[in-house]
Amino acid sequence: xILLDRVSKSYNxxxxxxxxxxxxxxxxxxxxxVGTSGAGKSTLLKLLTRxxxxxxxxxxxxGIDYERLKDKDIPFLRRKxxxxxxxxxxxxxxxxFENVAxxxxxVGLSNKEIRHTVPKxxxxxxxxxxxxxxxxxxxxxxxxxxxxxxxxxxxxxILIADEPTGNLDPKHAWDVIRVLEKINHxxxxxxxxxxxxxxxxxxxxxxxxxxxGHIVSDKSGGSYK
Amino acid sequence: MKRKLISLLRIIRSGGNNFIRxxxxxIAATAVMMVALTIILSAVVLNVTARNAVKELSKKIxxxxxxxxxxxxxxxxxxxxxxxxxxxxDDVAYVDRREAERRFKTxxxxxDKVFIEQALALTGxxxxxxxxxxxxxxxxxxxxxxxxAKEDGYKDAVDDVSVGKNDVAKETIERATSAQKxxxxxxxxxxxxxxxxxxxxxxxxxxxxIFTRGEEIRIMKLIGATPNYIRGPFLVESCMYGIIAGILxxxxxxxxILSLGPKLQNQAEFAQSYNFFTSTGMMILLLFASVFLGIIxxxxxxxxxxxxHLKLKHW
Numbered sequence: 001x002i003l004l005d006r007v008s009k010s011y012n013x014x015x016x017x018x019x020x021x022x023x024x025x026x027x028x029x030x031x032x033x034v035g036t037s038g039a040g041k042s043t044l045l046k047l048l049t050r051x052x053x054x055x056x057x058x059x060x061x062x063g064i065d066y067e068r069l070k071d072k073d074i075p076f077l078r079r080k081x082x083x084x085x086x087x088x089x090x091x092x093x094x095x096x097f098e099n100v101a102x103x104x105x106x107v108g109l110s111n112k113e114i115r116h117t118v119p120k121x122x123x124x125x126x127x128x129x130x131x132x133x134x135x136x137x138x139x140x141x142x143x144x145x146x147x148x149x150x151x152x153x154x155x156x157x158i159l160i161a162d163e164p165t166g167n168l169d170p171k172h173a174w175d176v177i178r179v180l181e182k183i184n185h186x187x188x189x190x191x192x193x194x195x196x197x198x199x200x201x202x203x204x205x206x207x208x209x210x211x212x213g214h215i216v217s218d219k220s221g222g223s224y225k
Numbered sequence: 226m227k228r229k230l231i232s233l234l235r236i237i238r239s240g241g242n243n244f245i246r247x248x249x250x251x252i253a254a255t256a257v258m259m260v261a262l263t264i265i266l267s268a269v270v271l272n273v274t275a276r277n278a279v280k281e282l283s284k285k286i287x288x289x290x291x292x293x294x295x296x297x298x299x300x301x302x303x304x305x306x307x308x309x310x311x312x313x314x315d316d317v318a319y320v321d322r323r324e325a326e327r328r329f330k331t332x333x334x335x336x337d338k339v340f341i342e343q344a345l346a347l348t349g350x351x352x353x354x355x356x357x358x359x360x361x362x363x364x365x366x367x368x369x370x371x372x373x374a375k376e377d378g379y380k381d382a383v384d385d386v387s388v389g390k391n392d393v394a395k396e397t398i399e400r401a402t403s404a405q406k407x408x409x410x411x412x413x414x415x416x417x418x419x420x421x422x423x424x425x426x427x428x429x430x431x432x433x434x435i436f437t438r439g440e441e442i443r444i445m446k447l448i449g450a451t452p453n454y455i456r457g458p459f460l461v462e463s464c465m466y467g468i469i470a471g472i473l474x475x476x477x478x479x480x481x482i483l484s485l486g487p488k489l490q491n492q493a494e495f496a497q498s499y500n501f502f503t504s505t506g507m508m509i510l511l512l513f514a515s516v517f518l519g520i521i522x523x524x525x526x527x528x529x530x531x532x533x534h535l536k537l538k539h540w
Contacts, residue, residue, distance in 0.1 A: 049447065079449035089444050105235055106450040108228030150448070 082151030141172025240461020268412025313366025467519030
């Protein structure tokens with residue numbers, strides 16, 4: 001599903017964010033990427049969403065070779081990858097329903113299809129009764145679940161969650177993790193970056209540790225200390 | 226295809242929402258563009274009206290070629306053909322003695338008539354001379370016509386040549402021609418100036434809209450919106466400025482034309498222009514032209530703003 005072969009990314013001669021990273025993620029896997037701030041986790045995710053280009057190396061996601069990817073095809077790549085951000089990135093002027101529908105509107109789905117799909121996804125993330133609320137009326141955990149709903153509403157094969165629990169208290173953080181597990185259970189590959197030791201250790205999934213731009217460990221059922 | 230149509234409708238709706246969301250900026254942008262388009266339209270109307278007026282007034286000025294008493298008909302016909310061939314000549318009419326007398330009697334008051342008849346009796350000429358009346362389409366060609374009539378080859382037939390019966394009319398024409406030139410120059414300058422101001426204001430309106438919607442644009446990019454889907458609403462918004470400004474400019478110019486209509490229709494110099502501009506076809510054409518021009522100005526301004534501030538090349 002995801003293949004990185006000796007991928008490096010440097011912003012200048014001194015600042016190397018990632019160095020010769022090689023990684024393979026199978027379909028339907030749940031992978032946790034851990035590391036301290038500045039280790040290179042976010043850079044890795046930005047390479048996958050094509051917000052950044054690698055300095056060298058090969059990236060293949062869902063059969064798409066990024067070397068051959070043209071700029072005009074990037075929007076269509078992103079439609080196949082769901083992304084959740086630490087700061088939610090919701091539109092405050094739109095309701096929960098409208099925020100989720102937004103992801104469907106840009107691909108040209110009809111209003112009828114949107115009305116049919118969005119409630120199902122809101123139900124999946126546990127926000128059935130919040131469709132008409134604005135993000136400002138929701139708790140942090142609920143806002144993050146709206147962001148997850150928006151990321152998965154197009155049923156992507158891959159979901160990238162960049163520190164989705166970073167701004168949440170433990171209870172809400174676990175609510176979000178349970179939703180991600182549920183989505184993974186339905187067949188979506190999940191890549192999660194986090195600092196939260198408790199979450200990593202309790203989930204017992206594959207854990208990849210990045211330090212100073214290098215993968216220092218990659219273990220199934222791993223832990224984070 | 227269906228999805229593309231749905232996306233297009235959403236882009237149009239989003240552009241409309243942007244227009245309403247930035248109401249004050251939209252009003253300012255539309256107002257300035259309306260002023261620019263009104264100036265351009267007025268310039269067109271004034272230019273055409275001035276040209277028609279000059280043309281109409283030129284017809285009133287005639288070059289009169291007085292013929293000698295014994296000119297034969299074939300000789301007269303040759304002179305008439307030569308004059309007709311001259312550039313700027315609309316028509317050449319032969320005025321015989323009887324017609325000249327009739328006109329004389331119509332135009333001269335009773336007191337003057339007695340006086341002139343007595344004067345003619347004293348000089349021995351009991352009748353007025355035959356003449357050729359040359360109507361012009363271009364007043365500036367009158368000199369050339371006079372020159373032709375005074376050529377040596379026609380000395381046997383031509384007695385005298387007179388330009389214009391009415392010096393005031395000639396002066397009016399010259400003034401109108403000069404005014405027309407100033408109208409064209411002035412209106413081009415004003416139109417360019419206001420069009421530039423209009424471009425600047427729309428540029429800033431779109432730039433502010435891009436900044437206001439910065440986060441939304443970033444989210445749209447990250448969740449897979451195409452550049453056209455992101456650009457579209459800004460283009461629609463600027464097209465709306467053009468459409469509304471074009472319609473309002475047309476309404477203001479036609480309000481002026483129609484309100485002046487009753488006064489202008491009775492004057493031959495303006496009647497033709499009035500009828501020309503108030504014909505249905507011309508009204509529709511000018512409406513479309515001003516809306517089209519407004520859209521072009523809007524699109525150019527918005528493309529400039531997007532090129533500078535909407536960084537869609539870096540995904």
